[in-house]
Amino acid sequence: MSRKMLIDGEANNNSNNHEEEVQYDFDLFVIGAGSGGVRASRFSAQYGAKVGICELPFHPISSEVLGGVGGTSYGWELNEKIDFNWKKLLHKKTEEIVRLTGIYKRLLSNAGVKLFEGEGKVVGPNEVEVTQLDGTKLCYSAKHILVATGSKAQRPDIPGQELAITSDEALSLDELPKRVVILGGGYIAVEFASIWRGMGSTVDLCFRKELPLRNLEGRKVNLHPRTTLSELVKTEDGIKVRTDHGEELVVDAVLFATGRIPNTKRLNLEAVGVELDRTGAVKVDEYSRTNIPSIWAIGDVTNRMNLTPVALMEGTLFAKTVFGGQPSKPDYSNIPCAVIPPLSVVGLSEEQAIEQAKGDILVFTSGFNPMKNTISGRQEKTLMKLVVDAETDKVLGASMCGPDAAEIMQGIAIALKCGATKAQFDSTVGIHPSAAEEFVTMRSVTRRIAFGKPKTNL
Numbered sequence: 518m519s520r521k522m523l524i525d526g527e528a529n530n531n532s533n534n535h536e537e538e539v540q541y542d543f544d545l546f547v548i549g550a551g552s553g554g555v556r557a558s559r560f561s562a563q564y565g566a567k568v569g570i571c572e573l574p575f576h577p578i579s580s581e582v583l584g585g586v587g588g589t590s591y592g593w594e595l596n597e598k599i600d601f602n603w604k605k606l607l608h609k610k611t612e613e614i615v616r617l618t619g620i621y622k623r624l625l626s627n628a629g630v631k632l633f634e635g636e637g638k639v640v641g642p643n644e645v646e647v648t649q650l651d652g653t654k655l656c657y658s659a660k661h662i663l664v665a666t667g668s669k670a671q672r673p674d675i676p677g678q679e680l681a682i683t684s685d686e687a688l689s690l691d692e693l694p695k696r697v698v699i700l701g702g703g704y705i706a707v708e709f710a711s712i713w714r715g716m717g718s719t720v721d722l723c724f725r726k727e728l729p730l731r732n733l734e735g736r737k738v739n740l741h742p743r744t745t746l747s748e749l750v751k752t753e754d755g756i757k758v759r760t761d762h763g764e765e766l767v768v769d770a771v772l773f774a775t776g777r778i779p780n781t782k783r784l785n786l787e788a789v790g791v792e793l794d795r796t797g798a799v800k801v802d803e804y805s806r807t808n809i810p811s812i813w814a815i816g817d818v819t820n821r822m823n824l825t826p827v828a829l830m831e832g833t834l835f836a837k838t839v840f841g842g843q844p845s846k847p848d849y850s851n852i853p854c855a856v857i858p859p860l861s862v863v864g865l866s867e868e869q870a871i872e873q874a875k876g877d878i879l880v881f882t883s884g885f886n887p888m889k890n891t892i893s894g895r896q897e898k899t900l901m902k903l904v905v906d907a908e909t910d911k912v913l914g915a916s917m918c919g920p921d922a923a924e925i926m927q928g929i930a931i932a933l934k935c936g937a938t939k940a941q942f943d944s945t946v947g948i949h950p951s952a953a954e955e956f957v958t959m960r961s962v963t964r965r966i967a968f969g970k971p972k973t974n975l
């Protein structure tokens with residue numbers, strides 16, 4: 518198995534002549550075959566590295582000990598009409614996960630990456646151990662180890678918390694829950710509120726901040742701002758939920774969408790000397806390298822920006838740095854993102870722009886009824902916003918809520934990445950008819966926020 522390691526062009530290579538004689542089983546061993554791990558291993562192999570990767574045994578509902586190649590695959594698409602049949606939807610979802618797992622496995626084997634099914638653990642700076650399903654352990658040495666084990670849902674410590682589910686189980690419930698309470702106001706909370714409400718369930722969304730998510734109100738989601746849950750109790754009719762305002766609701770399911778924590782608990786990292794932060798995330802430098810020079814980490818496990826395309830970027834640049842001879846740092850500026858209901862943002866929010874401002878900030882907004890909604894009678898406005906530096910005229914941020922927001926924002930993200938000014942937006946000819954043309958026709962300033970003014974929560 519042993520072979521002479523590659524002499525690669527990594528950044529700040531700490532290896533010395535003595536080390537170059539060491540024989541390793543692999544040039545790179547990756548723990549976790551999700552978005553980041555698969556990308557990093559494929560690209561490293563394409564640069565000529567001998568790569569091994571391990572992934573937890575497959576299960577459609579992931580947990581600490583079960584997973585599957587492809588990782589947290591929630592971006593499934595369905596080509597058939599589903600008719601809101603929950604069981605059919607679940608069946609299609611599992612089929613899709615199995616299909617994606619197969620695709621990822623083929624990608625790895627076509628790239629010459631050796632895949633191991635089992636739980637990986639770091640046992641030394643250049644040593645990994647994989648525990649297979651039958652309990653047998655495999656041990657391999659590697660010049661570089663990459664930790665790409667993602668994150669897992671965190672549960673608030675509320676009495677009766679075991680009665681609640683997280684997003685891991687939410688798409689595997691036997692029946693569509695007719696009455697749901699969701700705790701949280703982030704990505705997963707608003708997405709599941711939209712999905713379940715769209716399927717006809719009664720949805721109560723409890724979140725700690727004040728700002729109402731008006732778009733969800735329009736979709737008849739019951740909003741409970743500045744509210745958290747104090748207790749869950751099993752009853753004959755379902756789960757009784759008590760809020761900190763003394764309200765009581767009886768529901769079929771309670772979803773905790775209260776953030777995710779890095780998956781580092783079972784990896785033995787601290788024993789090997791790898792530094793973790795207080796959330797358990799692996800601490801890395803700008804090249805994704807830990808304090809142990811042979812150990813690297815990418816994706817959610819580092820808790821930098823927890824998005825699939827970011828894990829892909831970090832994986833790509835890890836391979837380029839370590840095996841491509843071109844040290845490359847990920848660039849986290851102007852990363853666009855989107856959620857359902859269609860809401861998409863890139864760059865700074867108004868609040869962030871004010872916090873970081875060195876001068877005045879100009880805000881341009883536009884709100885209108887999209888033609889699609891006028892025809893269908895849906896009571897939902899499209900809203901758009903541009904946040905501009907008054908002195909440089911540079912567009913600092915853009916956001917949109919309304920149909921096709923994500924599709925439109927991808928193009929706006931390119932403009933922001935290129936450092937576009939408001940004058941350049943204005944001189945761009947719009948596409949008519951489109952909603953997107955509003956982004957190049959917002960002529961009048963909605964508000965000017967003078968430097969040093971107290972921050973808003975917009």
Ligand SMILES: Cc1cc2nc3c(=O)[nH]c(=O)nc-3n(C[C@H](O)[C@H](O)[C@H](O)COP(=O)(O)OP(=O)(O)OC[C@H]3O[C@@H](n4cnc5c(N)ncnc54)[C@H](O)[C@@H]3O)c2cc1C
Binds near residue numbers: 572636668
């Ligand atoms: C419900 C939900 C919806 C999301 N939707 C979006 C979205 O719409 N857009 C977006 O950009 N992002 C979305 N995300 C975030 C996105 O999924 C993550 O940011 C991304 O998957 C991170 O990639 P990763 O490689 O770090 O981790 P993952 O893709 O989670 O991969 C980690 C892999 O490591 C495996 N693993 C863990 N421990 C071990 C071990 N000890 N040994 C071997 N293998 C191990 C896991 O089984 C898993 O396969 C969503 C997340 C969730 C939970």
Ligand SMILES: NC(=O)c1ccc[n+]([C@@H]2O[C@H](COP(=O)([O-])OP(=O)(O)OC[C@H]3O[C@@H](n4cnc5c(N)ncnc54)[C@H](O)[C@@H]3O)[C@@H](O)[C@H]2O)c1
Binds near residue numbers: 700705774776856
């Ligand atoms: N469309 C997308 O891009 C997408 C979709 C889903 C998930 N994700 C990713 O998955 C990650 C996890 O999503 P998420 O929605 O769980 O996390 P999040 O960080 O987006 O939101 C967590 C929410 O829970 C609240 N919260 C935290 N602890 C709480 C407590 N004890 N009591 C009450 N409320 C509490 C927070 O205030 C926040 O509103 C996100 O970081 C995101 O990157 C992305």
